Amino acid sequence: MFISSAFAQTAPAAAASGGMTSTLTSMLPLVLMFVVLYFLMIRPQMKRQKEARAMIDALAKGDEVATNGGLVGRVVGLDEQFLQVELAQGVVVQMQRGAVVQVLPKGTLK
CATH class of the missing domain: 2.30.30 (SH3 type barrels.)
Structure with missing residues (x-):
């Protein structure tokens, strides 16, 4: 009596075709964060480890x-x-x- 019936609506056809671009757009910040992390943290640490190993080998x-x-x-x-x-x-x-x-x-x- 007080509750009205709810009906599911289908999405427009134009929004369904843009699903791939929205997925790529949502993944872009994650990929950019990984690239920045690699160049600011991982790569310099690997370089320091390589230099330390070379120093120890050259003793x-x-x-x-x-x-x-x-x-x-x-x-x-x-x-x-x-x-x-x-x-x-x-x-x-x-x-x-x-x-x-x-x-x-x-x-x-x-």
């Missing part, structure tokens, strides 16, 4: 290095995964290659 005896634990010393021995670093005269420690964060200029340690 040689006599290089002066700083580690992520704050130790500074001279490389006296190398292995495939480990290296021996002389911290003070006669004090040699063995650590993983990945612990090296920076190769210091020659003559830093005196």
